Each structure stands twice: as structure tokens, then as C-alpha cells.
Amino acid sequence: MTSPTPTAVVTGLGFVTCLGTQRQDVVDSLRHLSSGLAPWDPLPGLDLPVKIAGLIPSFDVSSIHPAIWSWPNAMDIHPAEVRAMPPQGVYALAALRMALAEAGIAEAELGTGDTGLYCASAGSPRMMHHRLSLLEKSGWTHPHPHSVISSIAGSLNFHLASLLRIRGSSCGFVSACASGSHALGFAVDEIRLGRQQRMLVVAAEELSPETVLPFAGMGALSPSSDPATASCPFDRQRDGFVPTGGSVALVLESAASAQQRGARIQAVVSGWGQACDGLHAASPDPEGAGLLRAMRLALRDAGLTPEDMDHVNAHATSTPAGDKAEARALHSLFQGHQPAICSTKALTGHGLSMAGLMEAAFCVLSLDHDFIPGQANLRQPDEACAGLFFPPASLDQKPRAVMNNSSGFGGANVVHILTHSS
Amino acid sequence: MTTTPLPSLAFHSKTDTEIEQSLLGLDPVTIDAVLRFRHTPARETLRDMLPGLVAYHLPRGAALPPSPLTDAMRLAEDLGLDSLALSEMTFKLEEILGFAAETREVFEIRTVGALIDFLSGKLSLS
Numbered sequence: 392m393t394s395p396t397p398t399a400v401v402t403g404l405g406f407v408t409c410l411g412t413q414r415q416d417v418v419d420s421l422r423h424l425s426s427g428l429a430p431w432d433p434l435p436g437l438d439l440p441v442k443i444a445g446l447i448p449s450f451d452v453s454s455i456h457p458a459i460w461s462w463p464n465a466m467d468i469h470p471a472e473v474r475a476m477p478p479q480g481v482y483a484l485a486a487l488r489m490a491l492a493e494a495g496i497a498e499a500e501l502g503t504g505d506t507g508l509y510c511a512s513a514g515s516p517r518m519m520h521h522r523l524s525l526l527e528k529s530g531w532t533h534p535h536p537h538s539v540i541s542s543i544a545g546s547l548n549f550h551l552a553s554l555l556r557i558r559g560s561s562c563g564f565v566s567a568c569a570s571g572s573h574a575l576g577f578a579v580d581e582i583r584l585g586r587q588q589r590m591l592v593v594a595a596e597e598l599s600p601e602t603v604l605p606f607a608g609m610g611a612l613s614p615s616s617d618p619a620t621a622s623c624p625f626d627r628q629r630d631g632f633v634p635t636g637g638s639v640a641l642v643l644e645s646a647a648s649a650q651q652r653g654a655r656i657q658a659v660v661s662g663w664g665q666a667c668d669g670l671h672a673a674s675p676d677p678e679g680a681g682l683l684r685a686m687r688l689a690l691r692d693a694g695l696t697p698e699d700m701d702h703v704n705a706h707a708t709s710t711p712a713g714d715k716a717e718a719r720a721l722h723s724l725f726q727g728h729q730p731a732i733c734s735t736k737a738l739t740g741h742g743l744s745m746a747g748l749m750e751a752a753f754c755v756l757s758l759d760h761d762f763i764p765g766q767a768n769l770r771q772p773d774e775a776c777a778g779l780f781f782p783p784a785s786l787d788q789k790p791r792a793v794m795n796n797s798s799g800f801g802g803a804n805v806v807h808i809l810t811h812s813s
Numbered sequence: 814m815t816t817t818p819l820p821s822l823a824f825h826s827k828t829d830t831e832i833e834q835s836l837l838g839l840d841p842v843t844i845d846a847v848l849r850f851r852h853t854p855a856r857e858t859l860r861d862m863l864p865g866l867v868a869y870h871l872p873r874g875a876a877l878p879p880s881p882l883t884d885a886m887r888l889a890e891d892l893g894l895d896s897l898a899l900s901e902m903t904f905k906l907e908e909i910l911g912f913a914a915e916t917r918e919v920f921e922i923r924t925v926g927a928l929i930d931f932l933s934g935k936l937s938l939s
Binding site: 457459469470475533536 | 834838869871872874900901904907913
């Protein structure tokens with residue numbers, strides 16, 4: 392006789408995002424469709440191909456000198472903890488400590504082997520650029536001791552796992568804009584397989600010229616200088632994405648563990664699925680075929696149907712090709728019942744590796760606070776959106792089940808299904 | 814004592830601004846010692862700057878090093894510097910004092926006295 396499969400539930404969230412660094416601020420921004428985008432000029436005097444971004448004014452990790460990074464006094468962060476981290480490590484540590492506090496878990500409880508850590512981050516191209524420039528200047532003889540651990544893609548999990556004394560699973564996920572969603576999906580599997588009682592899932596991005604500007608080379612960035620309209624997913628005027636940085640952390644645990652601790656369950660991750668386009672390194676399948684398969688696999692995993700979905704947090708980044716492909720995939724899946732669809736990237740911009748986890752956390756907020764975000768900045772929907780339902784304002788409605796879509800380079804598509812704990 | 818002349822790499826031609834950036838995060842006592850050393854290099858001034866440099870490179874919550882540091886104190890066992898922290902501290906010393914060290918040389922340093930001897934040799938101090 393086999394034991395029943397554990398259920399993966401969410402008991403804590405932490406946000407360091409352009410919509411706020413407090414949960415209620417994020418809820419309010421999503422409910423009232425308040426944008427977190429603002430003018431961004433990281434290299435004054437140059438005419439950069441990007442003018443605006445999702446910023447976090449209360450933090451400053453823009454310097455290549457960690458000694459002058461700053462964060463709000465209320466954040467329990469010591470300079471020695473972040474000195475060797477990539478810049479987004481500061482965001483990540485702050486978000487993770489917020490999530491742990493919300494879940495009611497002390498850091499001293501994490502080192503027992505039944506807690507794992509999965510992270511998503513592209514590393515820090517900024518620190519790598521700086522360190523390699525100095526190395527070249529030294530005649531390639533003097534690498535800084537932190538050259539590797541402050542910059543490469545796994546740097547987030549290196550530091551967080553050691554700082555928090557994680558002795559369970561630890562891994563970093565790198566699938567571009569699907570990374571955060573992969574981290575959450577595989578964390579769900581760790582719980583379901585009984586390998587871990589708790590999984591900490593963290594995604595972060597630094598937002599720097601080095602991270603963002605290369606996207607201009609493929610025409611993926613919006614050149615707009617109007618924060619109010621630049622990020623307009625599914626709109627005919629969309630012309631590229633607006634970047635953002637920050638971090639989101641999520642505490643996932645088995646329902647049994649949460650119940651035993653008396654922790655409040657905010658949502659259940661009922662299923663997930665992934666499927667690759669197998670077509671192109673950077674462009675999506677024009678029909679969204681891979682995303683459609685991922686959505687169907689996620690629904691099957693959750694034991695639900697398209698008719699059970701009341702809300703979809705779409706991946707749509709405000710790029711011409713990606714949004715159209717997703718709209719077509721959504722059309723194929725939702726033939727009759729139409730859930731309320733929105734891409735919250737209209738408010739946040741695109742968080743790259745962080746996006747999928749940030750939006751999964753938004754789905755948790757939607758389930759936990761009984762609302763569905765509306766679609767901001769949608770004035771003239773793309774023709775591919777005909778028949779889909781994009782509420783122009785947020786709905787005061789308790790969704791039964793929510794779908795979270797993510798897609799990344801290489802045609803990676805990941806979908807989560809989240810439901811109420813009841 | 815004879816020493817090898819410093820190679821004329823741009824790395825060793827730090828501007829004042831670059832030096833100031835390397836001092837970011839250090840306490841005033843340590844910065845004062847560094848500036849005194851740059852004005853009048855002396856072996857004992859190296860000892861003055863070490864407690865602050867060691868403290869800067871320790872993890873959160875670690876016991877602060879005693880001041881002054883004695884030659885017999887072991888960098889790892891007594892002061893809590895692991896090999897990465899020692900490498901980082903030496904790198905910072907290279908930046909602010911202007912010398913070049915091989916990583917393998919650094920890993921052979923075990924005590925405060927050995928570190929001061931090492932630095933004195935690199936900087937041609939008597």
C-alpha cells in the first residue's frame with residue numbers, strides 16, 4: 392500500500408518588486424492596476440534603447456561596489472552577508488526573510504535536511520562585466536576572489552543555501568524567462584515525491600544595463616519613454632518589453648507539514664506542466680503549440696479542466712510575436728468558458744528569470760485576497776485576442792482556480808495551476 | 814632583504830578614486846591607518862590596519878578580532894578567516910597598497926606575523 396501523494400501548499404510570500412516591498416502594497420497595486428514603471432537612465436548622457444523600467448526606489452544595488460549598496464533599515468540584512476553576492480542577492484535575501492517570517496519559520500529550523508532551496512536567476516552580467524574588465528586590465532593575472540560566486544547563474548543558490556544552512560535539495564534553474572516557473576514546478580515535485588517537507592523558492596534579477604541592453608539587439612525592448620503605456624501586453628501598439636528587477640520568494644511545504652505547524656495555507660499548487668516548442672532559440676512557436684501542450688499537461692496534473700479556470704496570469708511580455716502566440720494558444724484551450732486573462736507585466740514590466748515566480752505569487756494573492764487583476768494598458772487588442780476575456784478593471788471575485796503561464800528562450804513553456812486550500 | 818620589482822601593470826597604478834573605492838565599507842581607524850601607510854610606509858602601520866580589515870571580512874555574527882593583533886594569532890583558527898576571506902582580504906590589500914600576490918602564496922600564510930612578513934616583503938619594508 393502506498394502513501395497518498397503529499398499536497399504542495401504555499402504558506403509564505405516575500406516581495407521586493409516595483410509594485411512594493413510589502414504584501415499589502417503589492418495587493419493594492421494589482422487590485423487598482425497601479426503601475427510600478429518609471430523613467431530609468433542608468434548611464435546618463437547616452438541615448439539608450441530603453442527608457443523606463445520597473446524600479447525599487449528603497450534599494451540601491453546599482454554600484455559595482457557592494458560596500459555602498461543600500462536597503463531599508465527595516466530589512467534584516469548585514470553587509471557581510473551580501474558582500475560576495477550578485478546585486479540581486481540583496482533583493483533575494485530580503486524577500487526570502489519576509490517569506491519565512493510570513494510562514495512563521497525561523498532560520499534556525501532550516502538546517503534539518505527536510506528543507507530545500509530552488510532558485511532562479513540569470514546571475515549578474517554586471518558583476519561579471521566588471522570583474523572580467525579588471526581581470527583583463529591586470530593582464531589576466533589577477534582575478535578577484537569573488538569573480539565567480541558574485542556573477543554566474545548559480546550565485547543566488549550558492550549564497551542563500553550557505554547563509555541559511557540549507558541541507559536538503561539545492562539547485563538553480565536557468566531557462567531564461569521560464570526559470571522561476573521551473574524552480575517552482577520542480578519544488579512542487581520535491582514535496583509531492585516526499586523528498587522534502589519544505590521548499591524555499593526564490594527568483595531574482597538585478598536590472599542593470601549589462602542584463603537588459605543586449606535584448607535590444609534582437610528588438611525585444613520597448614523604446615517608449617512613457618511609463619504609463621509602454622508595457623501593453625496583447626495591445627496592437629505593443630513594441631517590446633519593459634524590464635524590471637527585484638525578487639520574489641515563496642515558501643512551499645507539504646500540507647501535512649503546514650497543518651502540523653498550524654501555518655495558514657494561502658494556496659495550493661495543484662499541478663504544473665512543461666513542454667518545449669522545439670523550434671527556435673529565441674522566437675516562440677507562432678501558434679503557441681508548446682504553451683498549449685504545457686497548459687494541458689498542467690491541467691491534467693491538477694485533475695482539472697479549462698472550464699475550472701477563472702483566471703489566467705498570462706506570460707505576455709508586450710512583444711509582438713510572443714503575445715500573439717500566447718493568445719492563439721489560449722484560444723485553442725478555452726473554446727467555450729472564458730477565464731479572466733491578464734498579463735501583470737503591464738504593471739511590472741518583465742522580470743526575466745524572476746517573472747514566472749513573481750506571477751505565481753500574484754496568483755496566490757489573487758486566491759488569498761479574492762480578486763482577479765484586470766488587464767492594464769489594453770486599448771486595442773491584437774486581432775488574435777478576439778473572443779478572449781481581458782477585464783479592463785480588476786474583479787472582486789474569488790477565483791476557483793488560477794493558471795500561471797511562462798515562456799522562455801528555447802521555446803520552454805511552464806504552466807502552474809493554483810487553487811484554494813479548501 | 815631583496816624583493817622583485819613590482820610589475821608595471823595598470824592594476825598597480827590605482828588612482829586616488831580607485832583607492833577610495835577600495836576603502837569603502839572599512840571603519841575610520843582602518844582607513845586612517847591605510848592613509849598613514851601610504852604617506853609613510855612602516856611595518857607597524859600594517860598591523861594597525863589589520864583588525865579592521867579582518868573584521869570586514871568575517872561573516873555576520875563572528876567575534877571581532879582583538880586589537881592589536883599579535884604575531885602568533887592564527888588567521889583561520891583564532892580570527893575566523895577562511896581561505897576565501899583571506900584571498901579577498903589580500904586582494905583588497907593589493908588594491909590599496911599596490912603590490913601583486915599569487916593566490917598560492919596567500920594560501921601558505923597561516924598567522925598574523927606571517928602575513929605582516931609577507932606584506933613587508935612585497936612592499937620592500939625593513
